Amino acid sequence: MSDVLAPTEILALANILDELDYYQVLHIDPGASAAQVRQAFHASSRAFHPDANRHLDREHREAITKIARRITEAYTVLRDAKRRRAYDEGRGTGQRRMQIAEAEARAEQTATAELEGATPNGRRYSALARQDLARGDLAAALRNLQTAATFEPGNSHFKATIQDLKEQIEASRRRQKAI
Amino acid sequence: MADVAIGIDLGTSNSCVAIAQDRSVEVIPNAYGEATSASVVAFREDGTITVGNAAKANIIHDPVHTVYSSKRLIGRYFFSEEVKKARAICSYRIVEGPNHSVRIQIRDDQYSLPEISALVLKEMKAVAEAHLGQPVTKAVVTVPAYFNDNQRQATKDAARVAGLEVLRILNEPTAAALAYGFGQGLTQKVAIYDLGGGTFDISVLEIGTDVFEVLSTCGDTFLGGDDFDDRLIDLLADEFSAAHGVNLRKDPFAFEKLKVAAESAKKNLSVDDEVEIRIPGIVEHDGTSLSVERRIAQDEFAGLVMDLVMRTFKVCDEALQQANLTVRDLDGVILVGGPTRLPLIRKAVGDYFQQPPKTNIDPDEVVAKGAAIHAASLTAPEQQAYLLDVTPLSLRIGVAGGLAETVIERNTPVPIEQTRTFTTFQDFQERVKIRVYQGEARQSEENEMLGQFEFAGFRKARRGEVEIDVTFAIDSDGLVRVTACDRATGQQASTEITLSSGLSEEEIEDILEKGDTDRVQTASADDLIAGEAETALDTPPEMEIQPAPEMEIETPSVPGVDPEPPVAADVRVELSAGADVRVEPSAAADVRVEPSAAPDVPVEPPAAPEVNIAPPPAPEVHVEPPAAPQPVPPPSREATPSVAPQPSSNVAADAPAARPRPPTTPRPAAGPAAPRLESLDEMVEIDDLDILQNLDEGDDAGSDELELMEGVETPPAELRGAALDLEEPEGSPDDPVPLDAHGGVDEANVKARDAYLGDAGGDLSSYRDDEE
Numbered sequence: 001m002s003d004v005l006a007p008t009e010i011l012a013l014a015n016i017l018d019e020l021d022y023y024q025v026l027h028i029d030p031g032a033s034a035a036q037v038r039q040a041f042h043a044s045s046r047a048f049h050p051d052a053n054r055h056l057d058r059e060h061r062e063a064i065t066k067i068a069r070r071i072t073e074a075y076t077v078l079r080d081a082k083r084r085r086a087y088d089e090g091r092g093t094g095q096r097r098m099q100i101a102e103a104e105a106r107a108e109q110t111a112t113a114e115l116e117g118a119t120p121n122g123r124r125y126s127a128l129a130r131q132d133l134a135r136g137d138l139a140a141a142l143r144n145l146q147t148a149a150t151f152e153p154g155n156s157h158f159k160a161t162i163q164d165l166k167e168q169i170e171a172s173r174r175r176q177k178a179i
Numbered sequence: 180m181a182d183v184a185i186g187i188d189l190g191t192s193n194s195c196v197a198i199a200q201d202r203s204v205e206v207i208p209n210a211y212g213e214a215t216s217a218s219v220v221a222f223r224e225d226g227t228i229t230v231g232n233a234a235k236a237n238i239i240h241d242p243v244h245t246v247y248s249s250k251r252l253i254g255r256y257f258f259s260e261e262v263k264k265a266r267a268i269c270s271y272r273i274v275e276g277p278n279h280s281v282r283i284q285i286r287d288d289q290y291s292l293p294e295i296s297a298l299v300l301k302e303m304k305a306v307a308e309a310h311l312g313q314p315v316t317k318a319v320v321t322v323p324a325y326f327n328d329n330q331r332q333a334t335k336d337a338a339r340v341a342g343l344e345v346l347r348i349l350n351e352p353t354a355a356a357l358a359y360g361f362g363q364g365l366t367q368k369v370a371i372y373d374l375g376g377g378t379f380d381i382s383v384l385e386i387g388t389d390v391f392e393v394l395s396t397c398g399d400t401f402l403g404g405d406d407f408d409d410r411l412i413d414l415l416a417d418e419f420s421a422a423h424g425v426n427l428r429k430d431p432f433a434f435e436k437l438k439v440a441a442e443s444a445k446k447n448l449s450v451d452d453e454v455e456i457r458i459p460g461i462v463e464h465d466g467t468s469l470s471v472e473r474r475i476a477q478d479e480f481a482g483l484v485m486d487l488v489m490r491t492f493k494v495c496d497e498a499l500q501q502a503n504l505t506v507r508d509l510d511g512v513i514l515v516g517g518p519t520r521l522p523l524i525r526k527a528v529g530d531y532f533q534q535p536p537k538t539n540i541d542p543d544e545v546v547a548k549g550a551a552i553h554a555a556s557l558t559a560p561e562q563q564a565y566l567l568d569v570t571p572l573s574l575r576i577g578v579a580g581g582l583a584e585t586v587i588e589r590n591t592p593v594p595i596e597q598t599r600t601f602t603t604f605q606d607f608q609e610r611v612k613i614r615v616y617q618g619e620a621r622q623s624e625e626n627e628m629l630g631q632f633e634f635a636g637f638r639k640a641r642r643g644e645v646e647i648d649v650t651f652a653i654d655s656d657g658l659v660r661v662t663a664c665d666r667a668t669g670q671q672a673s674t675e676i677t678l679s680s681g682l683s684e685e686e687i688e689d690i691l692e693k694g695d696t697d698r699v700q701t702a703s704a705d706d707l708i709a710g711e712a713e714t715a716l717d718t719p720p721e722m723e724i725q726p727a728p729e730m731e732i733e734t735p736s737v738p739g740v741d742p743e744p745p746v747a748a749d750v751r752v753e754l755s756a757g758a759d760v761r762v763e764p765s766a767a768a769d770v771r772v773e774p775s776a777a778p779d780v781p782v783e784p785p786a787a788p789e790v791n792i793a794p795p796p797a798p799e800v801h802v803e804p805p806a807a808p809q810p811v812p813p814p815s816r817e818a819t820p821s822v823a824p825q826p827s828s829n830v831a832a833d834a835p836a837a838r839p840r841p842p843t844t845p846r847p848a849a850g851p852a853a854p855r856l857e858s859l860d861e862m863v864e865i866d867d868l869d870i871l872q873n874l875d876e877g878d879d880a881g882s883d884e885l886e887l888m889e890g891v892e893t894p895p896a897e898l899r900g901a902a903l904d905l906e907e908p909e910g911s912p913d914d915p916v917p918l919d920a921h922g923g924v925d926e927a928n929v930k931a932r933d934a935y936l937g938d939a940g941g942d943l944s945s946y947r948d949d950e951e
Contacts (some may be wrong), residue, residue, distance in 0.1 A: 041567075045567055048592065069652065075592065080498060101586075101599065
């Protein structure tokens with residue numbers, strides 16, 4: 001891997017970086033799993049780690065560094081599920097590069113939107129669930145959220161919260177048993 | 180003679196040097212057969228300087244002229260908390276140097292911290308040279324992972340003053356992981372719990388065959404074994420004062436004796452269940468000689484320090500959370516640093532991580548060994564291990580309202596480059612000032628100031644219309660470069676900030692030229708942290724405007740762990756028993772360093788500032804030095820003049836001259852909106868950059884910002900407009916041209932892309948195969 005590219009290819013690659021999306025930068029399929037993303041990061045890092053290319057001249061070292069930075073950037077966005085979702089959305093509209101802060105901000109926006117719910121019924125029941133939570137009634141919150149989720153099966157926030165609530169309820173049951 | 184490179188663990192209390200040769204790694208013992216040497220420098224009456232364990236013994240006799248724990252002070256401002264604390268407890272004199280730097284007053288001379296550390300490093304270098312019988316000029320030097328950029332830069336400067344070319348500043352925990360996992364063919368997730376003399380670091384790593392990826396690192400630079408000693412000292416001093424009415428803290432000699440006793444009691448508690456502290460005749464009072472006598476058992480000691488230990492676990496929580504792991508995901512816990520020998524720590528760590536820590540690793544030597552492995556790897560023809568480290572602290576930029584906006588989050592892998600877009604705050608503004616901070620606080624002054632520079636010469640337009648991309652790049656060698664670029668004109672400026680350490684480039688060169696590395700003159704030492712401190716104090720902008728300078732901050736991108744140096748005493752016994760007691764006549768063996776002695780080893784010419792100084796025609800447009808309103812710069816600031824005017828090749832690489840437009844990174848859209856930079860004239864009253872609120876923060880953030888800018892009416896709507904058109908590419912003429920359109924795509928590039936993407940055969944496809 002470390003001898004993948006000839007010096008001229010390195011320069012060429014550095015020049016076209018902006019035309020590659022993050023998956024292309026890491027040489028992976030857009031459907032790659034999280035483990036594959038990490039593996040690809042390690043593999044790419046071997047090939048383009050500035051340490052491994054100290055023998056090159058300045059121009060090539062700089063090109064390598066530029067590539068290495070982009071590899072890290074791609075990894076930093078793709079390794080995080082939320083950021084990756086945000087990136088995938090942007091990529092769908094032709095965006096190839098998304099700064100970490102931007103991906104983060106978009107992910108947060110999505111999270112907020114999901115928290116509220118996207119359908120009238122989803123919003124209604126998730127609002128009820130939040131009220132239940134405020135009162136400390138976990139079981140009622142769970143029921144309402146499960147109802148909300150039937151209207152929005154793709155809402156990952158609902159899913160995660162439901163899971164979380166179930167665990168909390170289970171834990172409190174165990175505690176009561178112990179007493 | 181083959182070129183060799185050593186690894187040096189420069190610890191708060193003790194330092195250790197190691198070398199990796201012929202597939203084995205060994206710690207190099209000093210002339211007395213000790214694996215570690217105290218990081219202590221004694222300045223004797225006759226002008227000689229002693230470094231190491233002999234110097235440590237001197238503390239009791241001459242506490243005022245013996246410098247210890249200087250690592251706690253390096254790279255810090257005089258007004259910092261840590262320095263205040265040190266002034267209260269240290270027996271040597273800590274004074275303020277120019278520009279808020281820290282100096283040590285020894286008789287009539289003042290020493291900067293890098294100079295003190297250089298003496299220790301030089302000693303370690305000499306130890307290695309004596310052992311190897313050849314000059315050593317290259318080294319990997321470790322620092323705590325949580326060291327900020329100023330501290331790293333200062334450490335690097337110290338090494339240069341000591342005549343060493345620093346191959347890499349390596350984080351101590353990363354070094355430890357390397358020593359643990361190198362060549363073992365492991366695939367593990369490990370935590371490195373590194374409690375040193377003055378710092379605590381925790382790093383979580385994933386170790387693969389040849390890749391060491393740091394998943395997160397967190398730390399506390401105010402917590403270490405010294406604090407454990409302090410607890411014991413407090414106990415003894417308080418009891419003594421209650422019993423005899425005498426405050427031992429007021430008597431430097433008595434206090435040092437107390438310290439020595441406390442430290443050795445702590446060390447003995449690593450082995451024994453109970454120790455007795457006895458200091459006969461510690462002080463004379465009313466004609467009677469008073470003594471300290473006290474027994475202390477493990478449990479009582481544990482009670483004294485348990486809160487400190489708990490504090491380390493808070494940091495561990497944070498690190499695990501940042502790595503997105505729980506203790507159950509870890510395959511191992513590695514202890515680094517002398518204090519981790521304490522049974523109470525081992526037990527607490529075992530409880531916290533739900534697994535016993537690895538005990539087959541010497542916590543005092545593991546960091547130096549890791550550094551040596553990396554040094555060998557960096558000088559070998561074939562790379563053997565790849566370190567993928569993270570930046571331990573967030574990099575920020577100062578914006579309006581005294582706030583600091585994050586550009587690169589902590590625990591982001593390096594090398595990396597990120598850009599945020601800012602805008603001007605005044606109509607037809609000519610200059611903006613860019614201040615760079617490091618830290619986790621929203622308020623800029625609570626962060627560490629790394630440096631600042633001004634950017635001018637961009638298009639003059641109404642406020643909010645100019646878009647300035649500020650790009651931070653951190654490379655794996657730990658350098659941070661900050662570049663500002665006007666999108667519309669491609670006007671670009673970048674600058675190197677090298678003042679953090681307190682020694683300017685010229686000063687270092689001066690020292691090296693004089694060859695007088697032992698007794699470095701005060702003159703050379705002036706302002707450590709010069710300019711920065713000023714900013715931190717919120718004084719008017721001071722930096723000179725440099726045409727097309729390139730800004731480079733050394734950062735901590737590197738790995739590190741702070742292994743606490745070992746308890747010299749214990750080690751001594753083991754080692755001296757060995758066959759290894761060499762009595763070498765060499766300079767190294769002689770712990771005493773004659774002040775005038777020229778460096779015994781050819782000193783490498785001052786390694787030129789690693790980056791820049793490249794000749795390539797930089798694309799930058801010449802920036803008019805705006806008549807700086809403030810008369811300028813402390814000498815050290817304008818430092819690097821040698822470098823400044825040079826168009827940097829780095830910049831050139833990033834923005835080839837040919838390019839009609841600045842590198843158009845897709846604009847940070849939704850989230851990070853464009854903050855605005857304010858004009859110089861305003862800076863005194865208002866702070867620098869104004870951030871256009873993030874979309875997701877809504878109007879509130881924006882109006883907050885506005886409130887802070889009294890007297891300047893900027894309708895929120897306008898701000899929002901500017902932020903919004905981030906999403907409407909057709910918006911203003913200033914908008915970045917979409918990538919495809921910007922002219923960078925020619926046939927060759929298309930071909931290159933296709934080739935890279937693997938449609939071609941040959942090497943490239945093999946690359947792909949590996950991937951899949």
